[in-house]
Amino acid sequence: MSIKVLPPQLSSKIAAGEIIERPASVVKELVENSLDAHATEVSIEIRAGGIDYIRVSDNGVGIIADEAEVAFERFATSKLSGASNLDAIETLGFRGEALPSIASVSRVSLITRTASEDTGTRLEVGDGEITRRPEGTDPGTSLVVRHLFRNLPGRRKFLRSAATEASRIQTMATRYAFAYPRVKFEMSIDGKIVFATSGAGELREVFADLYNVDVAGAMLDIVIDTDFSDEGLVVPSGLIGPPSLTRSNRNHTSIFVNGRWVQNRMLGYAFEEAYRGFIMERRYPMAVVNMAVPHEEIDVNVHPSKTEIRFRQEGKVFSALQRAVRYTLTTYSPIPEMKQQPVAIPHVASMSSSIGFLPTSFSGTAESHIKSAMDMHEDIAGHNANAQTGLNQPISSSIPYSALPVLRVLGQVHNTYIVAEGPDGAYIIDQHAAHERVVFERVMADAAARSPQVQMLMEPVTVDLDPRQSEILDSHLELVAQIGFKIEGFGERTYILRGVPGLLVDGDPGQGLLDVLDLMGDGGGFDTWEERAAYSIACHGAIRAGDTLSIQEMSELTRQLEECNQPHTCPHGRPTMLHMNSSSLEREFGRR
Ligand code: ADP
Ligand code: MG
Numbered sequence: 094m095s096i097k098v099l100p101p102q103l104s105s106k107i108a109a110g111e112i113i114e115r116p117a118s119v120v121k122e123l124v125e126n127s128l129d130a131h132a133t134e135v136s137i138e139i140r141a142g143g144i145d146y147i148r149v150s151d152n153g154v155g156i157i158a159d160e161a162e163v164a165f166e167r168f169a170t171s172k173l174s175g176a177s178n179l180d181a182i183e184t185l186g187f188r189g190e191a192l193p194s195i196a197s198v199s200r201v202s203l204i205t206r207t208a209s210e211d212t213g214t215r216l217e218v219g220d221g222e223i224t225r226r227p228e229g230t231d232p233g234t235s236l237v238v239r240h241l242f243r244n245l246p247g248r249r250k251f252l253r254s255a256a257t258e259a260s261r262i263q264t265m266a267t268r269y270a271f272a273y274p275r276v277k278f279e280m281s282i283d284g285k286i287v288f289a290t291s292g293a294g295e296l297r298e299v300f301a302d303l304y305n306v307d308v309a310g311a312m313l314d315i316v317i318d319t320d321f322s323d324e325g326l327v328v329p330s331g332l333i334g335p336p337s338l339t340r341s342n343r344n345h346t347s348i349f350v351n352g353r354w355v356q357n358r359m360l361g362y363a364f365e366e367a368y369r370g371f372i373m374e375r376r377y378p379m380a381v382v383n384m385a386v387p388h389e390e391i392d393v394n395v396h397p398s399k400t401e402i403r404f405r406q407e408g409k410v411f412s413a414l415q416r417a418v419r420y421t422l423t424t425y426s427p428i429p430e431m432k433q434q435p436v437a438i439p440h441v442a443s444m445s446s447s448i449g450f451l452p453t454s455f456s457g458t459a460e461s462h463i464k465s466a467m468d469m470h471e472d473i474a475g476h477n478a479n480a481q482t483g484l485n486q487p488i489s490s491s492i493p494y495s496a497l498p499v500l501r502v503l504g505q506v507h508n509t510y511i512v513a514e515g516p517d518g519a520y521i522i523d524q525h526a527a528h529e530r531v532v533f534e535r536v537m538a539d540a541a542a543r544s545p546q547v548q549m550l551m552e553p554v555t556v557d558l559d560p561r562q563s564e565i566l567d568s569h570l571e572l573v574a575q576i577g578f579k580i581e582g583f584g585e586r587t588y589i590l591r592g593v594p595g596l597l598v599d600g601d602p603g604q605g606l607l608d609v610l611d612l613m614g615d616g617g618g619f620d621t622w623e624e625r626a627a628y629s630i631a632c633h634g635a636i637r638a639g640d641t642l643s644i645q646e647m648s649e650l651t652r653q654l655e656e657c658n659q660p661h662t663c664p665h666g667r668p669t670m671l672h673m674n675s676s677s678l679e680r681e682f683g684r685r
Contacts, residue, residue, distance in 0.1 A: 112194045112397045116143025117261040122191035127151035129184045137280040142255030150235035155207035158214040167193045199241045205234040268347045271381040318420040327413035334379035336371040345379040355402040363411035367418035497660040502647040509638040518674035526663035528635035531653040533664040536627035545577035546595030553591045556603040562610040596634045608633045
């Protein structure tokens with residue numbers, strides 16, 4: 094076989110395959126072009142998952158009439174001149190491959206005009222042919238891509254349903270909306286506007302536009318630990334979600350490097366690692382982080398899609414990201430701090446009356462902390478609605494949590510929250526979450542030491558189990574004994590209960606066993622049976638929201654909490670307390 098150079102039509106299709114994998118890749122390339130053209134408004138319209146129709150319009154610099162055709166030639170770009178600046182790429186595009194690639198697998202219409210021209214240009218591109226004619230239009234560029242992959246049935250087969258492709262496009266588009274808060278984005282799918290941002294320039298506002306004000310208010314500004322200035326070269330900024338705000342997939346985390354969305358598994362991993370211990374496993378944070386890295390420190394010319402990136406000093410980048418996220422989380426969490434804000438929030442005002450001493454004005458961030466914490470408390474009081482989903486995971490034990498200071502209990506609010514004073518301000522403790530933590534750690538420790546606290550019953554009781562309960566019991570007899578049940582078989586699915594865990598003394602002992610077995614079966618999201626068992630007792634045995642407690646009981650509980658390894662969160666990782674430190678109290682009351 095002789096070696097031949099492929100005809101351009103074929104080679105461009107092969108090259109296109111690397112860049113234009115699916116409709117979302119088209120949108121990505123077109124949006125990047127709009128952003129490179131300094132657009133302040135970008136509108137995206139798709140139909141049928143983008144397979145039939147994609148339009149991206151912008152108000153950017155436009156393309157002058159005589160250059161419009163060249164833009165569709167392979168390696169034609171206005172963004173690179175000499176080879177020298179490949180090492181310092183500041184635009185999103187630079188390879189000059191997107192437009193020709195898109196045109197080789199679809200029909201493209203381009204309408205464009207620069208501000209200096211009186212009239213615009215329309216180009217129709219398809220089947221290797223280009224036609225051009227003048228057309229009146231506003232300055233800017235609009236590209237319409239029709240019948241994607243119509244000439245590549247093989248590629249078309251790999252596409253998913255229109256709905257799936259549409260949602261991929263939407264995820265992609267929101268990433269750019271987040272990366273460019275100063276750009277006004279609008280996207281519509283099949284004639285319906287699915288999101289719009291204001292372009293006002295505030296990242297938090299983009300969160301409000303794309304999610305809602307609660308999410309926007311709860312997001313945490315990345316704070317940089319000034320002790321580590323040695324890595325001045327890499328500066329992460331943006332907003333990351335508090336541990337209370339998680340999602341079931343990674344789509345809500347976007348990491349950019351100099352405004353470019355990048356797929357770098359290690360970077361994503363470094364980011365998630367920073368959340369370890371703060372959120373449950375298989376839950377993912379919400380975040381938009383931009384890493385400002387000097388251009389000469391990175392290489393984006395790794396793959397035609399430009400989403401892969403190489404760092405000259407990888408380790409520094411990862412650790413800068415991790416350190417910033419970790420520092421931010423420890424600064425705000427696990428005890429959410431209430432902070433000052435000049436504007437009173439009506440929502441908070443009503444809350445301040447229910448929690449006597451809270452000021453009527455503090456930041457949206459704090460408000461949402463409180464709100465989300467409140468929601469969680471209801472959740473927990475409602476027997477852990479989340480636990481049933483199996484999504485929740487125990488938190489790791491290697492968390493560098495600071496110990497809890499000694500607290501003095503002042504009183505109880507709504508029979509649910511303990512108000513206490515510490516060396517640095519006021520604390521509000523969720524009594525159920527706190528007690529769950531205490532019981533959980535104690536049962537785990539006792540079971541590990543094989544010395545459970547058992548309360549023998551005056552009168553043994555017989556308990557009939559259903560098939561599932563008895564299956565759980567039979568397969569974990571030893572564990573059930575380790576957590577404090579004294580139990581014997583007494584015929585098919587009937588058992589004699591002689592003693593119960595010391596932490597379960599209240600209530601009907603037989604019912605306690607049934608509940609614990611059921612909870613163990615559900616798992617509460619915990620992996621190991623030891624944790625499942627401990628959690629079952631904690632969940633069943635912990636004092637509840639609504640239980641009136643005496644000062645002595647509350648003091649005892651906070652003392653036990655102080656002894657915990659992870660006092661700041663319940664076994665599922667939700668906060669056990671809120672903290673308002675002395676300086677914010679002073680600020681709020683205008684003493685400082
Ligand atoms: P690249 O972005 O790598 O330069 P493309 O094939 O994506 O390559 O685009 C080719 C050229 O077409 C760009 O360099 C730019 O000059 C021009 N262009 C494409 N889209 C736009 C747009 N929306 N506004 C202005 N110019 C554009
Ligand atoms: Mg481009």
